[in-house]
Amino acid sequence: MKKFSIVVAGGGSTFTPGIILMLLDNLEKFPIRKIIFYDNDKERQDIVADACEIILKEKAPEIEFLATTDPKTAFTDIDFVMAHIRVGKYAMREKDEKIPLKHGVVGQETCGPGGVAYGMRSIGPVIELVDYMEKYSPDAWMLNYSNPAAIVAEATRKLRPDSKILNICDMPIGIEVRMAQILGLESRKDMEIKYFGLNHFGWWTDIRDKEGNDLMPKLKEHVKKHGYVPDAKVEGQHVEASWNDTFAKAKDVYMLDQKTLPNTYLKYYLFSDEVVEHSNPDYTRANEVMDGREKFIFGECKKIKESGTAKNTEFEIDEHASYIVDLARAISYNTKERMLLIVPNNGAIINFDPTAMVEIPCIVGSQGPEPLVVGSIPQFQKGMMEQQVSVEKLVVEAWAENSYEKLWQAITLSKTVPSARVAKLILDDLIEANKEYWPELK
Numbered sequence: 001m002k003k004f005s006i007v008v009a010g011g012g013s014t015f016t017p018g019i020i021l022m023l024l025d026n027l028e029k030f031p032i033r034k035i036i037f038y039d040n041d042k043e044r045q046d047i048v049a050d051a052c053e054i055i056l057k058e059k060a061p062e063i064e065f066l067a068t069t070d071p072k073t074a075f076t077d078i079d080f081v082m083a084h085i086r087v088g089k090y091a092m093r094e095k096d097e098k099i100p101l102k103h104g105v106v107g108q109e110t111c112g113p114g115g116v117a118y119g120m121r122s123i124g125p126v127i128e129l130v131d132y133m134e135k136y137s138p139d140a141w142m143l144n145y146s147n148p149a150a151i152v153a154e155a156t157r158k159l160r161p162d163s164k165i166l167n168i169c170d171m172p173i174g175i176e177v178r179m180a181q182i183l184g185l186e187s188r189k190d191m192e193i194k195y196f197g198l199n200h201f202g203w204w205t206d207i208r209d210k211e212g213n214d215l216m217p218k219l220k221e222h223v224k225k226h227g228y229v230p231d232a233k234v235e236g237q238h239v240e241a242s243w244n245d246t247f248a249k250a251k252d253v254y255m256l257d258q259k260t261l262p263n264t265y266l267k268y269y270l271f272s273d274e275v276v277e278h279s280n281p282d283y284t285r286a287n288e289v290m291d292g293r294e295k296f297i298f299g300e301c302k303k304i305k306e307s308g309t310a311k312n313t314e315f316e317i318d319e320h321a322s323y324i325v326d327l328a329r330a331i332s333y334n335t336k337e338r339m340l341l342i343v344p345n346n347g348a349i350i351n352f353d354p355t356a357m358v359e360i361p362c363i364v365g366s367q368g369p370e371p372l373v374v375g376s377i378p379q380f381q382k383g384m385m386e387q388q389v390s391v392e393k394l395v396v397e398a399w400a401e402n403s404y405e406k407l408w409q410a411i412t413l414s415k416t417v418p419s420a421r422v423a424k425l426i427l428d429d430l431i432e433a434n435k436e437y438w439p440e441l442k
Contacts, residue, residue, distance in 0.1 A: 011037025018318030112416035119151030
């Protein structure tokens with residue numbers, strides 16, 4: 001059986017150790033010969049890499065391991081790029097959140113102006129990774145789960161249309177894990193789903209078990225009362241207080257269209273005034289992460305290095321990331337597995353822009369994704385999606401054309417922003433904060 005070579009782009013990420021543990025847990029399904037970490041921040045990456053090297057030596061000493069900041073070394077002789085980069089790290093995420101809040105607008109890393117700012121920082125570096133891959137390993141595939149996935153996916157569609165890149169997101173996975181718990185199922189894989197939308201902006205239309213029984217009525221009954229909060233305690237990612245509030249809020253979002261079940265991120269668009277009202281402009285989600293996950297991950301990495309063993313580590317396998325293995329397997333072994341991906345619409349949603357990057361179920365094999373036909377979508381969702389996809393397209397155009405006007409238009413169009421005046425105030429503050437990351441706008 002072929003063993004695969006992987007580069008993790010964003011080796012210094014707080015999510016990397018959990019992903020490594022997940023890969024090790026799946027070696028029987030997806031054998032690995034080499035793992036390379038690549039990051040432009042050597043110091044940060046080294047902390048994570050030193051710990052992961054010890055984990056690998058203890059659990060799978062046969063796997064070759066290397067951490068580097070050199071693109072040629074990283075991208076030569078690889079089968080897959082697993083990309084989860086965060087340009088500007090959490091310090092810039094904090095600004096993405098706090099600058100809009102200063103103007104009374106939702107501060108969130110992928111929604112509204114914060115998502116626009118993060119997108120403008122991410123486009124160039126993601127394209128750079130695609131180019132490295134194509135230069136040094138032209139047969140490789142990129143599995144990209146860098147946020148904001150919607151803007152990044154539109155950028156790769158527009159700027160690198162022929163590249164072997166799959167844009168994916170773990171948020172629907174996280175919600176489906178909770179759905180399975182609510183239903184008393186062992187795994188989300190016991191469900192077959194129909195879903196449509198944009199990234200962080202979608203709706204489930206049908207959920208059945210493997211026998212074809214409709215699970216929507218039971219789920220709706222629960223969501224109507226409790227949102228996506230199961231009766232039992234949820235372990236792992238997305239368990240902090242702010243996340244719990246988000247999962248609970250799904251009950252209000254659901255009431256707007258009771259034929260479907262919503263993605264949790266819709267709360268930022270449909271209840272933006274409430275979100276702002278309940279936000280602390282001095283302590284946002286970025287601060288929660290820096291004081292929580294970031295501190296824990298880096299503390300744990302240093303502990304492993306100092307003790308020389310990972311035997312007592314508190315790191316947990318990132319189960320959410322298991323879809324990455326499923327995706328890599330589908331490509332490698334032509335499994336034809338059904339998965340949610342962000343792909344060009346191309347008529348899958350009949351009454352929607354064919355060039356929009358939509359998040360829909362696809363059958364994945366060695367040639368990449370084959371989108372499944374969704375059909376026509378209701379007016380309510382269509383209207384919201386048209387507005388949001390215009391935001392995403394304008395951001396990419398603004399980046400490609402260095403256009404101040406188009407970026408102002410993008411922020412003005414966001415449903416989270418009340419007026420063009422407020423959009424301009426936010427934009428000017430974001431330009432100042434992102435000087436070293438954005439192209440100069442004219």
